[in-house]
Amino acid sequence: MPAKPSARDLITDSPKRLLRQSSLWALVSGGLWPLQAGLIAWTVAQWAAGELGPAAWAAAAGFAVLGALRAASDRISARRAFAAADEVIATQRRIFLDREPLRIDRSRSSADLAALLSEKLAMLAPYISRYTPAMSRVRVIPLLFIACTFYVSWIAALILLVAGPLIPVFMALVGMAAKEASEKQMAQIGDMNALLIDRIAALPDIRLLNAADRSRADFADRAEGLRKRTMAVLRVAFLSSTVLELFAAIGVAMVAVYIGFSLLGEVTIGAWATPLTLGEGIFILLLAPEFFQPLRDLASAWHDKASADAVSDELRALAEETRAPVLGLGAVAPRLSGPAELRFDGVSVNRGGACRALPDLRIAAGESVAIRGPSGVGKSTLLDLAAGLLRPDSGTILVAGQPLTDETADAWRARVAFVPQSVHVPDITLRDFLDPHGSGADLDAALERARAGAIVAALPQGLETRLGETGAGVSGGEARRLLLARAFLSGAEVILADEPTADLDRATAAQIIAALGDLRAEGRTVVVASHDAGLCAAMDRVIDLEGRA
Incomplete structure (x- = not known):
């Protein structure tokens, strides 16, 4: 069965190349954190043992250098992602503006088309610049952190491995409601723009018929409907973030409890080195929140995907309308010679x-x-x-x-x-x-x-x-x-x-x-x-x- 079309189908070769570069730099940034966490853990362990020396300054310098590299990688990743988003939006806008003169079906008003190609099309940007790189990080960074954690403690890695997959499951359930809410919001935005243009065009008739109050009330009702649709989308967005934060907090707390009891000597299993050392415990604690960070980023951008898919469906419907097999290019041309028969x-x-x-x-x-x-x-x-x-x-x-x-x-x-x-x-x-x-x-x-x-x-x-x-x-x-x-x-x-x-x-x-x-x-x-x-x-x-x- 063919896969259902999505907003990702709108991304052509050039933006895909930019997104691959963005994802690569994002992975470099995420992959540097275990090195920084190791330097911090080693320095704290040395300080607790009273053995700080010149090596601590070298560790601090290394931490600063790695931090600068992470910041530079994040900046490059963001620039590539935003460039890809701008290119996709510009391409889609150009495609549909070129097709518009060839569209036979004029049931869609220019106001609706303007809303689609300006307000709605802009909703693809968060999906491309935030959701797509976040999805790339989710596929790699958590596995890297689990491997680093497993190197020190198999129980801590097991906790992360159990807590992590629960988040995408609940996000998928929330996402079903998010797409439905986004589709209704998209339709309401188009209706509002069409209504505004119609009322402006008919303003002389409205005034002649003394229907200004009724027209104003109708517009207020539509505006209130759009407000309710927008709040519904925001509620779903906040729900997805809340679900993630709940499971992330539970996962980090369980890791912290295990490390605390291990350092107190109450738990003597689960670490390859027995007992678990202070440096190893701090290293795991520093990795645990960052293990959930790609999932946090994905959850915060989850409603962006729902909005982008809703826009993608509308773009596809418009493409079907403009796919009438009109002959020629619709361009100005010299008159065809011959009898007008x-x-x-x-x-x-x-x-x-x-x-x-x-x-x-x-x-x-x-x-x-x-x-x-x-x-x-x-x-x-x-x-x-x-x-x-x-x-x-x-x-x-x-x-x-x-x-x-x-x-x-x-x-x-x-x-x-x-x-x-x-x-x-x-x-x-x-x-x-x-x-x-x-x-x-x-x-x-x-x-x-x-x-x-x-x-x-x-x-x-x-x-x-x-x-x-x-x-x-x-x-x-x-x-x-x-x-x-x-x-x-x-x-x-x-x-x-x-x-x-x-x-x-x-x-x-x-x-x-x-x-x-x-x-x-x-x-x-x-x-x-x-x-x-x-x-x-x-x-x-x-x-x-x-x-x-």
């Missing part, structure tokens, strides 16, 4: 868990065609395929007389204007949205031809208005007319419109049909997916998809 031959595509076979069709340059059929039959899928937003599983799509492939998709889309059902507007002014390349074309004329002049005139700042990603301030029909104005301005030769008159009143639908008719009259190729009988009647011909799902 479209042809499907034996095309089928797997979408939504079902294989959809589409009819063979040919749409000539300058022709207007309506794709008709019941919901779910594949009308939107056909338009997505025509725009290169989906990759067919079989068959061939020809555009401008050439196969639609990764090499031609961007150049083909330079000739296409797409009017989706749900409009997604970037955070730019309406002027820049309608004329993204600054062509200097007559905006007013394009707006009038799209029957959208009155829409812009009603906006508070006209063409300088920022609508927000959901087009707040305009209705769905108004947003589609603005997209048609954009098509007029862009000079697109192929117009693909998905249900352009859906959910609109008759007057607004008639305006959109008239605008599409103007585009058709100019010789542009128009393809619409629609149930609207009036719109279908305005096209040159209709293609029915019934029974082809």
Whole structure:
């Protein structure tokens, strides 16, 4: 059975190399402590025997040198770990920002995405910089200390060997609750960001409807929910640390009791040298707390792993959303040469868990065609395929007389204007949205031809208005007319419109049909997916998809 994906899968080769270096330096630091403990134990034993001499100064100097080496090793280890964390976060952020323009599913708001790639993604840093090095130390340092302890006393080593493994067992039990609490916190953070952006975008409407108090109360309830989720995560984190400290204290206490009774002569077994000497007892006492220190570090970072796994799950879900097989790179490209025609031959595509076979069709340059059929039959899928937003599983799509492939998709889309059902507007002014390349074309004329002049005139700042990603301030029909104005301005030769008159009143639908008719009259190729009988009647011909799902 394959291992369940985790946050560790996000660490690529370069950060892994940094983490290996970090772990190596951390092991060097931990491995120096038995030498320091031996010097301290020997010096105290010499002092108790009244035999301090020049050698004690040499031991003190050796202790100081080893301490400096440990400090330097810890510093190098920490720097490598933080560098690895920064690289992983930067890489993941870059990957998803590059994929975002290619994402077809716009159900996730930009606020949610921003929360994921800023606040949530930053939660990977403690996991990489603290948990991962701590796990490396746990695998080596305790075994080294048990070996050093066993060299002096097998009973003390046995105590540590029994007390140590109990900690990971209870930490694993606590970790199950930690991951669940972290997942709920991650979801609440995303919801809070999405709610804030939605409320800001809808602020004019909220004020007009006198709903400010209700909106404020709703936001306060969400904030309180986030506070409770965060406190739940902290409670689990403190619980894991408490469990560790309990068992660590019990283990150290048992070792101390054994050494105390051995030095008093009450216990005469368990040490290779009988009786146990003062120096050996101090050496073991100095090792015992440090035996548990890697486990302490792991426990304090245990909730970091839970948070990182929760973020990793969300990143993986986002990767699934953005994994739509869009053709091309989504980059600006020169227009593809050839007639603005479209042809499907034996095309089928797997979408939504079902294989959809589409009819063979040919749409000539300058022709207007309506794709008709019941919901779910594949009308939107056909338009997505025509725009290169989906990759067919079989068959061939020809555009401008050439196969639609990764090499031609961007150049083909330079000739296409797409009017989706749900409009997604970037955070730019309406002027820049309608004329993204600054062509200097007559905006007013394009707006009038799209029957959208009155829409812009009603906006508070006209063409300088920022609508927000959901087009707040305009209705769905108004947003589609603005997209048609954009098509007029862009000079697109192929117009693909998905249900352009859906959910609109008759007057607004008639305006959109008239605008599409103007585009058709100019010789542009128009393809619409629609149930609207009036719109279908305005096209040159209709293609029915019934029974082809």
